[in-house]
Amino acid sequence: MRWLLFLFCMWPCFAVAQGAATLVADSVVLTEDKQLVASGNVEVLYEGTKLTATAITYDQPSDRLVIDGPIVIKAADGTLLVADKADLDPRLQNGMLLGARLVLDQQLQLAANQIDRREGRFSQLYRTAATSCQVCGEGPPLWDIRAERVVHDAEEKQLYFDNAIVRIKGLPVFWLPRMRLPDPTLDRANGFLIPSQETNTQLGVGIRLPYFVTLGDSRDVTLTPYLSEKTRTLELIYRQAFTNGNLRLQGAASRDTLEEGLRTYLFANGNFNLPQDVALRFDIETVSDPSYLSDYNYSSKDRIDSAVSIIRVKQNSLLQANLTYYQTLRDDETNSTLPPIVAELGYEQRLRPAIGGITHVEAGLDLSYRFSDLDGVRGRDVVRAGVASGWENSWVLPGGILASAQTGARLDAYWVADDAAFSDERLRVVPNAAVALRWPWAMTTATGVTHVIEPVVQAAASTALGGTPPNEDSTRNEFDSGNLLALSRFAGDDAVETGTQAAYGVSWTRYGNEGASSRLAFGRVVRDSSETDFTPSSGLSGSFSDWLIAGQIRTPDGFSFDAYALLDDTGEATRAASLIGWESRDLSLATAYIWQAADPIEEREETLSEWTVDAGAKITQAWSLTADGRYNVAQDRPVSAALGLRWRNECVTIDVSASRRYSSSTNVEPTTTYGISGSLTGFSVGRSQSGPAAPCRN
Structure with missing residues (x-):
């Protein structure tokens, strides 16, 4: 009969400050030479860690555990350790496991002849094979890494490989004397991200190799060199989280054969919650030349804007202020006549008067400013200040008819400059009223x-x-x-x-x-x-x-x-x-x-007639397809088209894409881009999404 025997705290060797371990076995014997022998369906539970084995022998004089397998140790963080035999200390912090296999986050498995445990933090694996692919019998997995030694740092969540050989279907591909990779349980770590290859008709064949750098718990930066036969580009993404908001900067700098000099762009945006329920939002957009964003597929914008806004929303009131600067990238516009500067300030209050219904009161101030000194629309500057008030109510009449009424008035004052068609100052009053029946x-x-x-x-x-x-x-x-x-x-x-x-x-x-x-x-x-x-x-x-x-x-x-x-x-x-x-x-x-x-x-x-399509299909469990296109029916010409193909299984993801941009603008040239990227599941920062595993065949 299987029975619950002891709490390990009954023996000094098992006593720890945090608590006690629980042992369950079919049979437990205490020998004369002070050995505790547990056998038959042995289970040990301690602080979220569970160990199962065929037999455990504890020798009190040497303070060692000898465990007979098959041994399975499942840690609280999901790490799984399987072995044939083990010699460990009672706290499982130090010792040796033979014929062992380590599984991290149910993704990456490392099989070794021997694993040495040190300080409860380091696991040294000798003659190791690492893969996240399904292993069927004696055949090689889709990919694996063979190494003389692998050290897993459980605290830093890093894997260090010595004399590593990367193999595909058992065939060696390349060798590295030293290699460091994050384990799949890590949230953030310095290191290279997934590279991608891109072929562009304007920039040639290129490769992007992003490198991620953590700057503490709240900041990080990603630096991506993009190199091709026609460009030398450095891309940057900076992120920072604050207690009351966040900041993100994205930009690039390039020297290429398309334009002379240094080409740059910067997009920055921030969101912050200030005291008194005030929200601050801003974004900055700047680019060195009109075609840079489209040449590198950074953005499809033909106008960029930099803006800052302050918003305060309460149950019955709204306050907002916006200031925006526009910059055109179109070849038929100029910044000076856009207008480039637009400012808005508005306040709205809702009240419930004693007569019923809802009364709203508004006040606003608007500005549009042009740099041009031309007389007329292309140079006009306008300031508007206005107030408005209105009342509305609704009633249910006999027969289920819903009646509503509203009335109000607004007063606007305008100041106009650089336009002879309008006087410097203008006042306007607009009263209104309406009734409706439903x-x-x-x-x-x-x-x-x-x-x-x-x-x-x-x-x-x-x-x-x-x-x-x-x-x-x-x-x-x-x-x-x-x-x-x-x-x-x-x-x-x-x-x-x-x-x-x-x-x-x-x-x-x-x-x-x-x-x-x-x-x-x-x-x-x-x-x-x-x-x-x-x-x-x-x-x-x-x-x-x-x-x-x-x-x-x-x-x-x-x-x-x-x-x-x-x-x-x-x-x-x-x-x-x-x-x-x-x-x-x-x-x-x-x-x-x-x-x-x-x-x-x-x-x-001309008449505008345009058709767009965006589609995605899961062809099989492993294959998926995406497609999108845009066609100008009126001019009988395509505008853009893109096709993406993905193959994904339990250990590999491969993406292949092709896109074509057609353009009639003198600033933007038609461009075709091909790209390919791939990743190995199990070494990504954070849990990787994996596809279905192919079934093993006899």
């Missing part, structure tokens, strides 16, 4: 399907008293489901809708009994007079807006469909967009299409 109808069928039909109508009126300011922030406007019932559908504050208008629409929503849902909505705006400040392609110009049509489908198996269109009275579209997506365990697919009519006022001389 009448939702709902029905549930016998099969559990719910249908909801909701017609809506709104009547609104507003007027502008005073001068007409320049329009800086409302030059691009769109008509969509989100602003059908808005008092003003301009994107910013400079332009406002005036006059009397009505908006009406209807939506139908279906909720399936298995989680599927669909929605279809129509809407339109009617005015008492023609609106001329909207562009023709916005769908909002004239006395009658275009018809807004929007639809949506969602299914529980991952399919989604969204569509949106603006149609005039003849059925011609001014704008249209759609997005189809499907995501399952082995397949993800997203494709989008957008169409916009030509509109010279929006600086779009």
Whole structure:
């Protein structure tokens, strides 16, 4: 009968300051020569470590444990040690194990003829084979490292190899006299990261070899030399964590054959939480020349911006301040006329008055500044200061009709410079009011399907008293489901809708009994007079807006469909967009299409028609494929395309990629890039993601 015998603290050899070990065995005998012999299904538990063996003999005079295998020692951190025989001290800190195998983090296994334990920290393995691949019988694994000696430092979590030979399917590939690698349980360590090879039609064949450096527990830097026949580049990523935020810097410096001189870029961003619920956000973006980011595939931006913002959000108030500097990389723009400097300061407070409803009060200050001295739009500088207040409330009327009302007014003061078309100072007051009615109808069928039909109508009126300011922030406007019932559908504050208008629409929503849902909505705006400040392609110009049509489908198996269109009275579209997506365990697919009519006022001389696709598929347990592309249908030419292929098993990951960027810009040349990278599971910092193991065959 198996029984629980003792606490090891009954013997001085097993007593330790932290506690006692527990021994369980089928049989325990205390001999006359002071040997404790436990045999049969022996288990020892001590501070999260579990040892199982066939027999354990403790010799009190020599204070040694002789353990007969098979021996399995599982530490609290997941480290697994297997051996045939062992001679250890009672605390398992020092000794020798024969025919042993060490498994780290259930990934990396090291098999050795002998393992010596020292100080409970160092394990010295002799005549060692290390691999994270599955080993089948006597055949060689996909890869392994043979070494005369391997030292595992359990405290520093490092592996040191002496006279190491890296083999692939048993074939020696290269030899190193000394090698240091992190074990898979390590979170951060100095050392080389996964290298990658890249072939670029502009830069030639190159290689990236990143090196990671820890600068304490809260800082690190990654230095990546990128070398090819046409460039010498050093890339840098610096990260630092603070108690109240974080900082990240990413940049590079290059000397190449594409441009003369030193080419550089720097992107920096930070997020910090300050006292009084204030959040500080900033980012800095700078580049030496317009084509550097695209030449090296660092970014697809054609305008970069450096900004700093302060935000404080409370239950009923919002305070925010933003300062942004823009720099254009487009060949048809200049920084001086962009405008490059835009500043915003705003405050909003929400109140609940005694009469019911919600009152909101706003105050704001905006600035747009151009470096150019040209008279007119290309040199104009504008400052706006404004205040606004409004009240809104809603009621449920008989029959389930939901009524709402809102009213308010805003006052804006403008100061304009470098534009003779506008006086230096302008005041404008805009009062407004609106009422809306909704009448939702709902029905549930016998099969559990719910249908909801909701017609809506709104009547609104507003007027502008005073001068007409320049329009800086409302030059691009769109008509969509989100602003059908808005008092003003301009994107910013400079332009406002005036006059009397009505908006009406209807939506139908279906909720399936298995989680599927669909929605279809129509809407339109009617005015008492023609609106001329909207562009023709916005769908909002004239006395009658275009018809807004929007639809949506969602299914529980991952399919989604969204569509949106603006149609005039003849059925011609001014704008249209759609997005189809499907995501399952082995397949993800997203494709989008957008169409916009030509509109010279929006600086779009030709029709925009573009299609994009983004797909990923898991072909087998080991193979996966990704693809994405972008095609300009109007100009009948591709914009970009990329293809990626990954093979991954339990011990190796290999990525192969190819991409092509087509460009009509004089700043950016068409480029094709090929890349390959690989990694061995088991030596990564942190736990590596591993793929499926191939089954062993007899």
